[in-house]
Amino acid sequence: MNSQLIPVSELASAAGCPVRVFFNRSNPWVEPSSYTICKQISYHLGSRIERDEIWQEICRVAPGIDPSYKSYYDTCIDHCCNKEWRAASEYDLFVTSDRFGICGTVDRIYTEAPYFSVTRSVKPPVQGIYPGDRIRVLGYALCLSELLGMELRGASIDYIPGGISRYYEIQPRDMRKFYSIRKVLANIYAGSVPKKPLHAPCGTCYYQGRCDPGPTRLSDLF
Numbered sequence: 147m148n149s150q151l152i153p154v155s156e157l158a159s160a161a162g163c164p165v166r167v168f169f170n171r172s173n174p175w176v177e178p179s180s181y182t183i184c185k186q187i188s189y190h191l192g193s194r195i196e197r198d199e200i201w202q203e204i205c206r207v208a209p210g211i212d213p214s215y216k217s218y219y220d221t222c223i224d225h226c227c228n229k230e231w232r233a234a235s236e237y238d239l240f241v242t243s244d245r246f247g248i249c250g251t252v253d254r255i256y257t258e259a260p261y262f263s264v265t266r267s268v269k270p271p272v273q274g275i276y277p278g279d280r281i282r283v284l285g286y287a288l289c290l291s292e293l294l295g296m297e298l299r300g301a302s303i304d305y306i307p308g309g310i311s312r313y314y315e316i317q318p319r320d321m322r323k324f325y326s327i328r329k330v331l332a333n334i335y336a337g338s339v340p341k342k343p344l345h346a347p348c349g350t351c352y353y354q355g356r357c358d359p360g361p362t363r364l365s366d367l368f
């Protein structure tokens with residue numbers, strides 16, 4: 147196994163489009179305000195939600211946040227207040243799997259099954275969870291299984307803007323996808339330029355316009 151651990155977040159991103167991972171590696175990640183808001187709300191799920199107090203925490207975490215995000219915050223809180231949430235026993239647990247060569251940070255840990263959940267700052271799909279979230283569940287489950295010494299078969303995805311938590315049980319196709327993406331990422335780390343997949347989610351991509359109509363060579367990307 148390569149000594150360089152692959153972040154689960156990169157696997158999830160590559161599940162949508164490996165070209166995006168290629169770009170991300172040369173563009174330092176800047177935390178979006180929507181993520182800051184959802185992440186801070188997530189620390190309060192399962193306990194009494196103090197609306198004003200949480201917003202003040204967000205303003206301290208991100209002092210430059212645009213005040214117009216307050217309405218986004220209010221919508222998230224409105225949706226989350228209408229739902230019963232489990233209280234987490236631990237937050238932001240860094241985990242690794244030497245066996246599978248991956249690492250990541252698990253948002254919320256619980257004392258009973260399902261033992262973890264992933265915080266997302268997007269609305270949920272109409273049904274189920276997003277393909278990238280399936281890889282997140284699988285990747286963190288592999289890491290936590292190694293840490294806890296027992297096999298985890300699923301987890302919940304907390305879609306904060308929709309106030310919805312969805313349980314997902316890992317399927318054989320997820321493990322197959324994991325192996326194929328891990329190979330693509332290993333090639334990117336080794337210097338290869340990935341190809342644009344046929345169903346790349348360009349319409350919602352931050353890099354839209356930078357690599358259309360479809361890169362196959364380095365010169366296509368810049």
Ligand code: SF4
Nearest residue numbers: 163166348351354357
């Ligand atoms: S614009 Fe499309 S091909 Fe380019 S990185 Fe984004 S999803 Fe991938």
